[in-house]
Amino acid sequence: MKNIVSNVMTTSQNLISSMETMNDYHDGKEQFNIVSSIRRKVVLVNYAAMSYLLSFTVILLFVSNYLTIPFYCVIQQRSPDGLFYYKAFSWFLLVNFFMNYGLILHGAVKSLYCSPNDLPLFNARVHEDWGMCQRCDRQVPVRTRHCNICDRCVLKRDHHCYFTGSCIGFYNQRYFICLAFYSMAGALYGFYFLENYLSASYVTLFSVEFYKYFIPYTMVLWLLRLQDFGTVLLVLLLYLTFVGFGGGCYFFFWQCNLILTGQTSYELMKGKKTFQTTPRNHLRSIFGPHWYLNFLFPMPFLKSEDDGMSWNTTSTKFL
Numbered sequence: 001m002k003n004i005v006s007n008v009m010t011t012s013q014n015l016i017s018s019m020e021t022m023n024d025y026h027d028g029k030e031q032f033n034i035v036s037s038i039r040r041k042v043v044l045v046n047y048a049a050m051s052y053l054l055s056f057t058v059i060l061l062f063v064s065n066y067l068t069i070p071f072y073c074v075i076q077q078r079s080p081d082g083l084f085y086y087k088a089f090s091w092f093l094l095v096n097f098f099m100n101y102g103l104i105l106h107g108a109v110k111s112l113y114c115s116p117n118d119l120p121l122f123n124a125r126v127h128e129d130w131g132m133c134q135r136c137d138r139q140v141p142v143r144t145r146h147c148n149i150c151d152r153c154v155l156k157r158d159h160h161c162y163f164t165g166s167c168i169g170f171y172n173q174r175y176f177i178c179l180a181f182y183s184m185a186g187a188l189y190g191f192y193f194l195e196n197y198l199s200a201s202y203v204t205l206f207s208v209e210f211y212k213y214f215i216p217y218t219m220v221l222w223l224l225r226l227q228d229f230g231t232v233l234l235v236l237l238l239y240l241t242f243v244g245f246g247g248g249c250y251f252f253f254w255q256c257n258l259i260l261t262g263q264t265s266y267e268l269m270k271g272k273k274t275f276q277t278t279p280r281n282h283l284r285s286i287f288g289p290h291w292y293l294n295f296l297f298p299m300p301f302l303k304s305e306d307d308g309m310s311w312n313t314t315s316t317k318f319l
C-alpha cells in the first residue's frame, strides 16, 4: 500500500514537472529532446481538460434550461415570453462558445508552421530576421515558436491551451479571447440562476448559513438522508460554475493585457517590446477591422491586416 502511494506520488510529480518543462518557452535555438512517453501523458491532460470543459458547458446549459431558469420564472412570475428570452440568451451564449471553440481548432491548424508551402501565402520568402528552429530544422518567421506539445512551430505563438488541446497563435488568438469572454459570461449567467434556485430550495447562499454549501457538509447531509443527492450535485455545479467564471475572467483579462501591450505571453515574460505599436493597431492585428463585432458573433471573414510572418515595428502602420 505504501509503495502504491509513493509510486502514485512520484508519477504525478514527474508528470507535473514534465508539463512545466513542456510548457516552458525557449528561444528556438536550443535543442529539445522530448521523451515521447511524457508527451503522450501531456496529450492525455489535453483530452481530460477538453472533456471537462465541454461536458461542464453542456451540463450547465441543460440544468439552466430545464431546471433553474423555469424555476426562476415561476418564482418571479415572469411571462412565457420572459422564459423564452432567458432560454434564448443561454443558447446564444452556448452557440458563441462552441463557434469560437471550433474556430480555435481550425485556426490552430492554420497557425502551424511546417514549411512555406503550408502557409496561405505560397510566395512567402525567408526574411533575414527569421530565426532557426532546431527541432524542425528550418527557418521560421519572427514571433514563430515551437510548441513541444503540438511538436510544431506555431505562427505568433502565444501559449498552448489545454482546454482546446491546441496552440493559440496568429490565426486563433481572437477566438480564444472570445471563448474566454463567453466562458465568463456563460458561467455568470448560469451561476445567477443556479444560486437563485439553491437559495430558494436549499439554503440562502449569502446568509449566516452559507457554511451549508461546503461540500463535506452537504455530503454528510446526504449520507444521513437529510438531503437528496441532486442537491449535492447542484452545490458541486455551483462551485464549478464559480471556478469557470474565475477562469474565464483570468484568461480574458490576461489577453486584454497582451492586446494593450502588443506582446505575446512569451514576449511579456521576456520583456520584449519589439512589436509594440498602438492598442488600436494591436486590436486590428488580432481581430481585423471592427474588433467589437467578434464579440457578437465570430467573424472569420474579417481578416487581420498582418500576415503572421512579417511585423511592422513602427507605430504608423494603420494610422
Ligand SMILES: [Zn+2]
Pocket: 133, 134, 135, 136, 137, 145, 146, 147, 152, 153
Ligand atoms: Zn519548430
Ligand SMILES: [Zn+2]
Pocket: 147, 148, 149, 150, 151, 159, 160, 161, 166, 167, 168
Ligand atoms: Zn501547442
